Amino acid sequence: MNVNIRVENLFKFYETVEALSGINLEINQGEFFVLLGPSGAGKTSFIKVIAGVEGEDFGDIYFGNKLMNKIPAYQRNVAVTFESYALYAHLSVFDNMAFPLKGPLCKNKEYSPEQIDKIVHKWAKFLQIEQLLERLPQELSGGQKQRVAMGRMLVREPNVFLMDEPIAHLDAKLRHIMRAELKNIQRELNITTIYTTPDQLEALSMGDRIAVINEGKIFQVGKPGDIFDNPVDEWVASFISDIPMNIVNCHLEVENGKYFAINPYFRITLPEKQGSKLSSILKDNNKFDLGVRPNNVSINTSEKKENSIPADVSIVEDVGRTKIFSLFVGDMEIFSKVLSTEFPDNIKKVWIKFDGESLHYFNEKTKARYAI
Amino acid sequence: MSRVKLENVWKIYKTRKKDVVGVKNLNLDIKDGQFVAILGPSGCGKSSTLRMLAGLEEITKGKIWVGEKIVNEIIPQDRNIAMVFENYALYTHKTVYENIAFPLILRGISSNEIKKQVYWVAEILKIVDILSESTSKLSGGQRQRVSIGRALVRNPEVLLMDEPISHLEAKLRTHMRAELTRLQRKFNRTTVYVTHDQHEAITMADKIAVMNFAELQQYDTPSNLFNRPFNEFVAGFIGEPPMNMFDCNLEKELNDFYLVSKNFKFKIPDKIKIEIKKEQILSREMKLGIRPQDMMIKKQKKNDRNISGEMFHWEVRGDEGIAVVKVDKNMIAAKTLPNFNFSKNEEIQIDFDLDKINIFNKSTTKNICVSDKEFISLAERGGSQ
Numbered sequence A: 001m002n003v004n005i006r007v008e009n010l011f012k013f014y015e016t017v018e019a020l021s022g023i024n025l026e027i028n029q030g031e032f033f034v035l036l037g038p039s040g041a042g043k044t045s046f047i048k049v050i051a052g053v054e055g056e057d058f059g060d061i062y063f064g065n066k067l068m069n070k071i072p073a074y075q076r077n078v079a080v081t082f083e084s085y086a087l088y089a090h091l092s093v094f095d096n097m098a099f100p101l102k103g104p105l106c107k108n109k110e111y112s113p114e115q116i117d118k119i120v121h122k123w124a125k126f127l128q129i130e131q132l133l134e135r136l137p138q139e140l141s142g143g144q145k146q147r148v149a150m151g152r153m154l155v156r157e158p159n160v161f162l163m164d165e166p167i168a169h170l171d172a173k174l175r176h177i178m179r180a181e182l183k184n185i186q187r188e189l190n191i192t193t194i195y196t197t198p199d200q201l202e203a204l205s206m207g208d209r210i211a212v213i214n215e216g217k218i219f220q221v222g223k224p225g226d227i228f229d230n231p232v233d234e235w236v237a238s239f240i241s242d243i244p245m246n247i248v249n250c251h252l253e254v255e256n257g258k259y260f261a262i263n264p265y266f267r268i269t270l271p272e273k274q275g276s277k278l279s280s281i282l283k284d285n286n287k288f289d290l291g292v293r294p295n296n297v298s299i300n301t302s303e304k305k306e307n308s309i310p311a312d313v314s315i316v317e318d319v320g321r322t323k324i325f326s327l328f329v330g331d332m333e334i335f336s337k338v339l340s341t342e343f344p345d346n347i348k349k350v351w352i353k354f355d356g357e358s359l360h361y362f363n364e365k366t367k368a369r370y371a372i
Numbered sequence B: 001m002s003r004v005k006l007e008n009v010w011k012i013y014k015t016r017k018k019d020v021v022g023v024k025n026l027n028l029d030i031k032d033g034q035f036v037a038i039l040g041p042s043g044c045g046k047s048s049t050l051r052m053l054a055g056l057e058e059i060t061k062g063k064i065w066v067g068e069k070i071v072n073e074i075i076p077q078d079r080n081i082a083m084v085f086e087n088y089a090l091y092t093h094k095t096v097y098e099n100i101a102f103p104l105i106l107r108g109i110s111s112n113e114i115k116k117q118v119y120w121v122a123e124i125l126k127i128v129d130i131l132s133e134s135t136s137k138l139s140g141g142q143r144q145r146v147s148i149g150r151a152l153v154r155n156p157e158v159l160l161m162d163e164p165i166s167h168l169e170a171k172l173r174t175h176m177r178a179e180l181t182r183l184q185r186k187f188n189r190t191t192v193y194v195t196h197d198q199h200e201a202i203t204m205a206d207k208i209a210v211m212n213f214a215e216l217q218q219y220d221t222p223s224n225l226f227n228r229p230f231n232e233f234v235a236g237f238i239g240e241p242p243m244n245m246f247d248c249n250l251e252k253e254l255n256d257f258y259l260v261s262k263n264f265k266f267k268i269p270d271k272i273k274i275e276i277k278k279e280q281i282l283s284r285e286m287k288l289g290i291r292p293q294d295m296m297i298k299k300q301k302k303n304d305r306n307i308s309g310e311m312f313h314w315e316v317r318g319d320e321g322i323a324v325v326k327v328d329k330n331m332i333a334a335k336t337l338p339n340f341n342f343s344k345n346e347e348i349q350i351d352f353d354l355d356k357i358n359i360f361n362k363s364t365t366k367n368i369c370v371s372d373k374e375f376i377s378l379a380e381r382g383g384s385q
Helices: A043-051 A091-104 A113-126 A142-154 A172-189 A201-206 A224-229 A234-240 A272-282 B045-056 B096-106 B111-125 B138-154 B170-187 B198-205 B221-228 B233-236 B279-282 B372-381
Strands: A003-014 A016-029 A033-037 A058-065 A078-081 A160-165 A192-198 A209-214 A215-223 A245-253 A258-263 A266-271 A287-292 A298-299 A311-318 A322-329 A332-337 A349-354 A360-362 B006-013 B017-032 B035-039 B061-066 B083-086 B156-160 B190-195 B207-214 B215-222 B242-253 B256-260 B266-267 B285-290 B295-298 B307-317 B320-327 B329-334 B347-352 B360-362
Touching: A003 A215, A003 A332, A016 A043, A016 A215, A016 B138, A033 A043, A033 A201, A043 A160, A091 A113, A091 A142, A113 A142, A142 A172, A160 A258, A160 A332, A172 A201, A172 B307, A172 B320, A172 B329, A192 A201, A192 B156, A201 B295, A201 B307, A209 A224, A209 A234, A215 B111, A224 B233, A224 B295, A234 A245, A234 A360, A234 B035, A245 A272, A245 B320, A258 A272, A272 A287, A298 A332, A311 B170, A311 B221, A322 A349, B006 B045, B017 B045, B017 B215, B045 B083, B045 B156, B045 B190, B061 B256, B083 B138, B096 B111, B096 B138, B096 B279, B111 B138, B111 B170, B138 B170, B190 B198, B198 B221, B207 B221, B207 B233, B215 B221, B215 B233, B215 B360, B221 B347, B233 B285, B233 B360, B242 B329, B295 B329, B307 B329, B320 B347
Parallel strands: A033 A192, A033 A209, A078 A160, A160 A192, B035 B190, B035 B207, B083 B156, B156 B190
Antiparallel strands: A003 A016, A003 A058, A209 A215, A245 A258, A245 A287, A258 A266, A287 A360, A298 A349, A311 A322, A311 A349, A322 A332, B006 B017, B006 B061, B207 B215, B242 B256, B242 B285, B256 B266, B285 B360, B295 B347, B307 B320, B307 B347, B320 B329
16 A cells, blocks of 8 residues: 655745745655755645645646546545644544544445444554543543554555654654654555654654755755765755754865865865865865864864864853854854763863864855765 | 842732642742743743743742842832743834834933944844844844843843743754853843743753742752752653653662662662662662663673663664663663664663662652762752752
C-alpha cells in the first residue's frame, strides 16, 4: 500500500500571492520525506494541494503513473493529519478509529459492522492500543492520542500519509519519544509519507530525505547528512543548524604557497588543498564568504600561535552541558558552542580558532556554496 | 536601590463556588540589576505574580517591596515599573517615534527633552532609522524592540516582561534572546521575565524561579537547577530531553549507601552528600535521576551500575544524536555522538557519570542529594519549603 509521488512544476496562488512557485519533486515509494521551512514557506499549501483539499493552479501531480489533478480528495486515498489530532471528544477510541469506515465519503466500499470491528482491532493491535478502545480521548495521554490519530488514518489503508506539523504543539518533553514512535510505525508499514516541520532538528532526525522550502521554492533536496554537511547556500546553511552558521566576508591572499583568509580583524591560514581549490575558482576576484558552524569554533583562554583570533565575550548561554558563547571580533558577532566543563565563568577576553576541516566557502554575491 | 522583594505573597481568586489559590506564600528576593525569570507551565501562577508586581492585580496577602518602599498600596503608574507585553500593544496608527515618546508626552515633558530621550533609547535599540515609520510596517522583532523602547524611555526602576518573544518564529527568537540579554546588561535594570519556555529562562536569566501549582519549587541559578534540581518536578521541567528516572531502593551497608534495583547496584560516591531524614528511613524507595547528557551506551556490561536495555530508536540531528532505549517498559533518552552505531532491538548497556546523578525520594519527590555549596543557597530558596 504505497506509491511514489511526482510533482512537476507546481504553482499555487492565493489571490496575487504566490504560495508555491514551480515545485519539482520526486518522492520515492515508502520514503519518509520531510518538507522543512519557516512559517509562510508554502508547506501547508503543498500538503493541501497533494491531498486535493485545494486545487493547484498550474503543474501536475502523479501518484505512480496516474495523474491526480482531476481526482477529488476522497478518491486519492491519502490520509492527512493536521497540527491537532482532531479526535472526536465524545466518541470512544473505537468509534474514532471506525469513523472513516462509516463516513459519508467512504463511497468506494460499504463495510458491515463485523468487518469494521475486524479492521479496527487489527490496527489497534498493531498500534498496541487494544486495551484503550473503550476509552474517551480525554482519558488518554498525549502519546496515546497520537496513536489513535494514527489508527484513524490507518484503517483506510491509505497509499500516502501527509502530516502537517503533527507534533509541533506537543510538550517538548515527549517529542523525542513521539518522533521515535512515528518513525517506527512508518518504517514498519512502509507508507510513503510527507511530513512538514519548521524545526530543523526534527527534520534532520526523522527524514530519509529533506526538501528545504522557502517562499514557495525548493532550495535543496537531499539526505539529512548531505544537507547538513553540504548546504547549497548561506540561507540553507544557517537554517539547518540550531545556532546559525557564522559567516564572515573575507578575501583570499596567496603568499609563499600558503593561502590566507583575510578580513579587517583577522588573517588565518586555510588548509592547502581547500585554499588552492578556492583560488582556482575565485580567479581574479578574490572575495568570498567564509562559513563555520558554532561547534567548529574552539575557544582558548590564552593565545595559541597560529590562526588564533582575539575576541570579546558578549554573552554566555549555559544550556545543560554545553555553553554557547556570543563573541565579538571587532564588530562581527561570532557564535561558538563548547562543552561547559572547559571554561571558567567570568572570562571577558578569549582567543578563538576555526576548525580548518569544517570550513565552508560561499560566493560573496550569489551566496551559493562552492563545492570544496 | 531597585531591589525587589516579595514577602509571603498570596494571590487568592474568589469565585462563586470556592477560592482558587493563584500564588501561594511566595518569597522572592531579586537583587538590584538582576535578571530573574519566572518559569513554569501555564496556570502555575507566574503571570499572577508579575501582574501583582506591576500593580495590575491586588495582593491578597503579603508584602511587595520595590527599593525601600512597600508598593502594595501604590497605583501602577506611580510604581515606576514598566511592562512589556507578548502582543507589544503598540499604537498601530502612530509612528515608531510617537509610540516611544508617548509615555513622556503623558508626563508633560518638553519636546526637546523627549527628543533627546527617544534618540537615546533608539540608538541603543538600533531603531533610529525606522523612527518615522508606521509600526504596522515593521517585522515582529522590530515591533518588540519598539515596545521595549517605550518601556525603557521612562527610565523605570524595574522592567517586567510577560512572554515577550514566545510567539516569534524560532530563528528570530534565538536572535531576540541574545539581544534582550545584551540590552538588559546594558541598561542594568532589575528585570523580571515570565516564560513557559525553559530554554529562554536558562539562557537569559541570572536566576530562575520555577513555579508549579501556585508554589515556588526552586529559586536558583540555571546551572544549579540543571545539576541539582530540588525535586522531581524541576528535574523534569528543566532539560530536553528531560531527566531519566529509574526506580530503586536505598540500602545501607556498613557506612556506605547503595542504590539497588533489579537492574543495577552501586555505591553512592562520597562526593555526593545525601541528606536523610527520619521519614525516609521508613521509605527506602527512591528514584535515580540521570540526565541524557551524562549517559553512555555500551555493548558490553562493564560493571554493576550498568543498566541493560533494548535500542528502540536512534536519531541524529546534525552534530549530536539521541538514542531512545527501552528499559523494562520505560523509554529512556540518551545523548550520543553523531556517528553512533547500533541497530534496532539490540541489547545494550547504559553507563553513566556517577558524579552527576540525583536521587529523589519516591514519596516526597524531593532530591536527597545536597552538596556543601547548596546548603548556603537553601536559605535563599525559602518559600514553599
